[in-house]
Amino acid sequence: MSNFLAGKKGIIFGALDNQSIAWKVAERCVQEGAQIVLTNAPVAMRMGEINKLAEACNAPVFPADATSVEDLENLITKSMEHFGGKVDFVLHSIGMSVNVRKGKSYTDLNYEWMQKTFDVSAISFHKLMQSLWKLDAINDWGSIMALTYIAAQRVFPDYSEMAESKALLESFARSFGYHLGTAKRVRVNTISQSPTMTTAGKGIKGFQEFYDYADKMSPLGNAPAEDCANYCVAMFSDLTRYVTMQNLFHDGGFSTMGMNPALVEVKE
Numbered sequence: 001m002s003n004f005l006a007g008k009k010g011i012i013f014g015a016l017d018n019q020s021i022a023w024k025v026a027e028r029c030v031q032e033g034a035q036i037v038l039t040n041a042p043v044a045m046r047m048g049e050i051n052k053l054a055e056a057c058n059a060p061v062f063p064a065d066a067t068s069v070e071d072l073e074n075l076i077t078k079s080m081e082h083f084g085g086k087v088d089f090v091l092h093s094i095g096m097s098v099n100v101r102k103g104k105s106y107t108d109l110n111y112e113w114m115q116k117t118f119d120v121s122a123i124s125f126h127k128l129m130q131s132l133w134k135l136d137a138i139n140d141w142g143s144i145m146a147l148t149y150i151a152a153q154r155v156f157p158d159y160s161e162m163a164e165s166k167a168l169l170e171s172f173a174r175s176f177g178y179h180l181g182t183a184k185r186v187r188v189n190t191i192s193q194s195p196t197m198t199t200a201g202k203g204i205k206g207f208q209e210f211y212d213y214a215d216k217m218s219p220l221g222n223a224p225a226e227d228c229a230n231y232c233v234a235m236f237s238d239l240t241r242y243v244t245m246q247n248l249f250h251d252g253g254f255s256t257m258g259m260n261p262a263l264v265e266v267k268e
């Protein structure tokens, strides 16, 4: 390990179990010398898995529902008390669609559930950045990341309303990136990750087939969660200080492909 994050302090949202992308990011950040605080929704705490990660990372866990500004402010205040100062990096690794969970098709969506989906998956990112801003909680040259998916730009029918959630999330990264960059030299980016076998991923209909399709379409294959964690470390480190307001594809080349002969049956 190279100690890329030596002396840095960060808050990591969204580690549910050891398949979660945030779980791998937490482990890698600590390996690279960072101190971290872990957080997840109070309901996710009940599984108890996060405590194992907390122990391994020597990190406190402060529960917060990311849709509650009160919870977010409380989390940020407690984190600053714990660190004895401001934070250097934050990972938003949160996604959930109520309509997908309840099996509603895209042509028959429940709009109250859609509001909840947007709140959890996208507006929570704005709430998080606004809370960090108001509490002046992030150091100059800090780095804020959120995880997203290419369904924000292209159509993937079974991703349903999560496509619009991700479009909104990416837009918040750009818009708040302007304010945080100008006022505090803080960068804000999204990483657009390959399909990954996690609780959120497997909730999408036909995920295994889609995972295999993307794997074949991508010249390098699907990017594993561990490599996404490496990319996050790079983005939190001082080696990427002028990268901001970007949607960064971490997908083995998938986003640039038109067709791949590996997926086409050639008729003799």
Ligand SMILES: NC(=O)c1ccc[n+]([C@@H]2O[C@H](COP(=O)([O-])OP(=O)(O)OC[C@H]3O[C@@H](n4cnc5c(N)ncnc54)[C@H](O)[C@@H]3O)[C@@H](O)[C@H]2O)c1
Pocket: 013, 014, 015, 016, 017, 019, 020, 021, 022, 040, 041, 044, 064, 065, 066, 067, 092, 093, 094, 095, 096, 120, 147, 148, 149, 192, 193, 194, 195, 196, 197, 198, 199, 200, 201, 202
């Ligand atoms: N798995 C994939 O294929 C894939 C691909 C691209 C992007 N992503 C994105 O990566 C991120 C992490 O997902 P994952 O695949 O690791 O799955 P995951 O299910 O392990 O993580 C999702 C997390 O969101 C948390 N969460 C849900 N509601 C919350 C709330 N109200 N407040 C706080 N936290 C809440 C869950 O508790 C969970 O920890 C998500 O943004 C997801 O959309 C996933």
